[in-house]
Amino acid sequence: MNKYPLTEKYDTKWVEENWMGPNPLQLLEELCGNMKLSPGMKVLDMGCGKGLTSVFLAKEFGVTVFANDLWIDAAENLQRFEAAGVSDRVFPIHAEAHALPYAKGFFDAAIAIDSYHYYGADESYFPCTFSKLVKPGGQLGIVVPGLAQEFPEGYPPTHKQFWFTPMYDGELFAFHSAAWWRHLWEKTKIAEITSCYDIPDPKGIWYPWAHWADENFKAKFGLESDDIEFLDADTENQIALIAMTAVKKENGE
Numbered sequence: 242m243n244k245y246p247l248t249e250k251y252d253t254k255w256v257e258e259n260w261m262g263p264n265p266l267q268l269l270e271e272l273c274g275n276m277k278l279s280p281g282m283k284v285l286d287m288g289c290g291k292g293l294t295s296v297f298l299a300k301e302f303g304v305t306v307f308a309n310d311l312w313i314d315a316a317e318n319l320q321r322f323e324a325a326g327v328s329d330r331v332f333p334i335h336a337e338a339h340a341l342p343y344a345k346g347f348f349d350a351a352i353a354i355d356s357y358h359y360y361g362a363d364e365s366y367f368p369c370t371f372s373k374l375v376k377p378g379g380q381l382g383i384v385v386p387g388l389a390q391e392f393p394e395g396y397p398p399t400h401k402q403f404w405f406t407p408m409y410d411g412e413l414f415a416f417h418s419a420a421w422w423r424h425l426w427e428k429t430k431i432a433e434i435t436s437c438y439d440i441p442d443p444k445g446i447w448y449p450w451a452h453w454a455d456e457n458f459k460a461k462f463g464l465e466s467d468d469i470e471f472l473d474a475d476t477e478n479q480i481a482l483i484a485m486t487a488v489k490k491e492n493g494e
């Protein structure tokens with residue numbers, strides 16, 4: 242049985258033209274299995290990239306989406322939303338994660354697919370910014386690339402050569418375990434964690450992106466992708482894709 246039947250409905254070509262990492266629709270579908278989204282809700286899609294997930298949220302759940310990204314121009318995303326027929330309910334916004342233009346408590350839910358680790362892996366981002374975006378009772382959900390466990394004695398030798406490659410440029414230092422992410426949010430006491438786990442078969446999701454990047458990155462972005470080497474080198478299966486959801490407490494600040 243196909244694990245991600247909603248994702249199956251979307252044209253593979255369209256996904257491959259616009260994905261910026263391991264299949265964002267599969268990651269979102271996994272995450273949404275642990276959230277309750279219903280028509281009319283206002284949802285923030287943080288780090289939406291080229292907006293695949295924003296289109297999916299609008300189409301599958303009838304929610305209104307604020308498609309927020311830094312690297313991708315809002316006008317470019319608007320064209321994609323118009324082409325997908327959702328521009329009446331998906332609004333492209335260009336904003337950095339620490340300088341967001343939204344009113345406190347504006348959203349019913351805030352999600353981030355393959356993006357939160359770039360800006361949210363410090364102590365203050367969740368309590369001071371991310372959690373404030375949703376109302377009490379509001380939902381929060383992220384999927385991040387990470388590790389099956391922490392390495393207090395140092396990073397595994399199978400990963401070491403990738404920490405500073407041009408492709409990753411230090412990004413891997415924000416890779417952490419599910420337990421680490423859970424603790425980062427839980428200790429603030431602002432939200433109740435409703436799920437937090439390693440998505441099964443992370444490489445089954447990651448390899449198709451890695452092969453696509455291997456074939457297309459150089460021509461499109463002038464950069465060699467080393468995702469295949471990175472995944473191949475991980476002989477101990479320490480690479481994870483982590484899904485975490487939470488509900489903001491009624492008395493959450």
Ligand SMILES: C[S@@+](CC[C@H](N)C(=O)[O-])C[C@H]1O[C@@H](n2cnc3c(N)ncnc32)[C@H](O)[C@@H]1O
Pocket residue numbers: 259260261262263264265287288289290291293294309310311312313336337338339354355356359360
């Ligand atoms: C690996 S891409 C993933 C994009 C998209 N979610 C996907 O899966 O195709 C990471 C995204 O995070 C966004 N991002 C990274 N740092 C950010 C920041 N400081 N503020 C806002 N967005 C950020 C980038 O603009 C980029 O589109």
